[in-house]
Amino acid sequence: MKAFTYQRADSTARAAAAALKPGTKIIAGGTNLLDLMKLQVETPSNLVDINRLPLDKIEETPDGGLRVGALVRNSDLAADARVRQHYGVLSRALLAGASAQLRNKATTGGNLLQRTRCYYFYDITKPCNKRNPGSGCAALAGFNRIHAILGASEHCIATHPSDMAVAMRALDANVETVNREGETKVIPIAEFYRLPGRTPEIETSLKPGEIITAVTLPSPPPGLQIYRKVRDRASYAFALVSVAAIVDSTQGRIHSARLAFGGLAHMPWRVAQAEQRLTNAPADAATFNTAADAVLDDARGFGGNDFKIPLTRRTLHSVLAETTRT
Amino acid sequence: MDEHEFNAGPNTPGKVEVTRRTVIETGTTALLLTTLPRAALAADALDDNEPSPPVVDVELQVNSRPHSLALDPRTTLLDALREHLALTGSKKGCDHGQCGACTVLIEGRRINSCLTLAVMHDGQSVTTIEGLALGDNLNPMQAAFVEHDGFQCGYCTSGQICSAIGMLAECRHGMPSYVTEDLTQDAELTDAEIRERMSGNICRCAAYPNIVAAIKQTAGLPT
Numbered sequence: 001m002k003a004f005t006y007q008r009a010d011s012t013a014r015a016a017a018a019a020l021k022p023g024t025k026i027i028a029g030g031t032n033l034l035d036l037m038k039l040q041v042e043t044p045s046n047l048v049d050i051n052r053l054p055l056d057k058i059e060e061t062p063d064g065g066l067r068v069g070a071l072v073r074n075s076d077l078a079a080d081a082r083v084r085q086h087y088g089v090l091s092r093a094l095l096a097g098a099s100a101q102l103r104n105k106a107t108t109g110g111n112l113l114q115r116t117r118c119y120y121f122y123d124i125t126k127p128c129n130k131r132n133p134g135s136g137c138a139a140l141a142g143f144n145r146i147h148a149i150l151g152a153s154e155h156c157i158a159t160h161p162s163d164m165a166v167a168m169r170a171l172d173a174n175v176e177t178v179n180r181e182g183e184t185k186v187i188p189i190a191e192f193y194r195l196p197g198r199t200p201e202i203e204t205s206l207k208p209g210e211i212i213t214a215v216t217l218p219s220p221p222p223g224l225q226i227y228r229k230v231r232d233r234a235s236y237a238f239a240l241v242s243v244a245a246i247v248d249s250t251q252g253r254i255h256s257a258r259l260a261f262g263g264l265a266h267m268p269w270r271v272a273q274a275e276q277r278l279t280n281a282p283a284d285a286a287t288f289n290t291a292a293d294a295v296l297d298d299a300r301g302f303g304g305n306d307f308k309i310p311l312t313r314r315t316l317h318s319v320l321a322e323t324t325r326t
Numbered sequence: 327m328d329e330h331e332f333n334a335g336p337n338t339p340g341k342v343e344v345t346r347r348t349v350i351e352t353g354t355t356a357l358l359l360t361t362l363p364r365a366a367l368a369a370d371a372l373d374d375n376e377p378s379p380p381v382v383d384v385e386l387q388v389n390s391r392p393h394s395l396a397l398d399p400r401t402t403l404l405d406a407l408r409e410h411l412a413l414t415g416s417k418k419g420c421d422h423g424q425c426g427a428c429t430v431l432i433e434g435r436r437i438n439s440c441l442t443l444a445v446m447h448d449g450q451s452v453t454t455i456e457g458l459a460l461g462d463n464l465n466p467m468q469a470a471f472v473e474h475d476g477f478q479c480g481y482c483t484s485g486q487i488c489s490a491i492g493m494l495a496e497c498r499h500g501m502p503s504y505v506t507e508d509l510t511q512d513a514e515l516t517d518a519e520i521r522e523r524m525s526g527n528i529c530r531c532a533a534y535p536n537i538v539a540a541i542k543q544t545a546g547l548p549t
Contacts (some may be wrong), residue, residue, distance in 0.1 A: 099526025235525035
């Protein structure tokens with residue numbers, strides 16, 4: 001690990017001001033950042049610890065939703081009675097991620113900002129445009145079975161690893177931030193993540209020095225919520241494909257559906273056309289197929305991850321069958 | 327270990343060159359590097375070629391005893407326990423949060439001590455495997471591991487036991503798991519629940535059935 005100086009933040013504005021300085025990183029749970037620092041993928045010269053800031057509450061909002069502080073631990077969010085009752089997809093997604101020890105440490109804000117688990121991003125002897133812009137992408141012609149089939153570019157085919165963010169995408173969550181001047185901002189999660197394009201090192205729409213303070217969940221949408229995660233082992237592994245689904249149906253007819261996918265792209269993936277094809281449609285294989293077509297129309301494999309295309313279709317079928325079973 | 331030795335370039339994947347100079351200068355450490363996984367060496371946690379940053383004062387309550395430490399801020403909680411307090415019961419397995427051998431309890435909650443800095447826990451209480459027994463009386467979880475043979479080589483065991491104690495506390499607080507059928511109800515501690523909740527602790531000897539039995543006994547369930 002490279003040497004760094006350590007500061008403890010006593011206000012979000014001060015943390016934001018400190019974060020503006022080159023070489024400074026904010027640390028909360030630290031489960032991803034310290035992992036990357038040990039490998040010298042991340043080499044901050046200054047760490048600002050925000051763990052003592054009062055951002056660890058889950059509060060009800062006036063519109064019937066929830067406001068989740070950025071420092072609420074993943075395990076506490078998953079276990080919250082209101083989340084379990086009304087946002088089951090979020091609780092399930094959180095519990096599908098990492099291990100209990102990591103969830104006890106990892107935070108809501110940190111989970112959103114965790115980095116890809118692309119092998120080549122982690123290996124500092126290999127080219128990676130995300131870690132070292134302009135150096136190339138070793139995954140394109142390398143081992144890429146965990147990589148993106150949607151929204152990738154010739155510069156980066158990494159996926160976003162979060163389960164939590166996939167559920168939040170389906171729930172239309174909003175990310176609240178503050179900057180050095182104390183100005184607050186609300187970023188819809190649909191606009192929070194970026195595609196890799198030519199600048200895969202820029203992963204979110206956060207400005208330098210902008211700090212996440214909370215994630216708000218709108219009032220719970222109607223329908224059954226499930227999170228399906230397909231992975232190489234039954235527990236404690238990243239998703240090859242995951243689906244956060246919120247489907248409202250009665251007697252074999254779908255009224256509305258929201259689908260967000262993990263493991264497929266540089267961000268949680270949602271396709272409006274797929275959801276439209278499910279709206280007011282019979283819950284049958286033909287409908288599920290047209291929805292899968294809409295999701296996978298632009299899908300492209302890179303060799304090792306070709307299997308994700310049929311796997312996504314089958315997983316979606318299974319999820320839609322389960323959520324519309326009467 | 328020089329940083330440039332790991333920047334071997336794209337055509338020499340994973341190649342780590344130990345030069346004659348390094349061997350002479352660092353003696354046994356360099357020799358150990360040829361046989362041990364890099365992550366297994368505590369010395370590797372810090373890059374000794376860097377000028378050290380100012381030390382930070384850290385107060386830790388470890389196993390009910392207060393300790394005042396002056397640490398390089400890079401010191402992980404695991405290294406603080408092992409290298410500064412000589413509490414070597416917590417093990418360094420992968421050093422990346424993947425194996426669970428370093429599991430300790432912070433304020434009663436289980437975490438991976440390798441993936442957190444000691445300074446982040448200033449003022450907090452830490453319980454390690456060394457703090458579980460009361461004199462010669464083993465903690466019931468320790469005794470159950472002995473009784474059910476919940477280990478072979480024993481390297482993961484301290485992490486397994488700390489994790490299991492944290493896990494039962496989570497169950498008492500109604501924490502659900504990925505395999506909990508109904509999120510609105512408290513989970514019944516079935517074998518599947520125990521296995522899912524303990525998935526952050528790897529046992530390469532695969533003593534899993536006996537670990538599950540030990541946990542069930544401690545939880546007062548039929549084994």
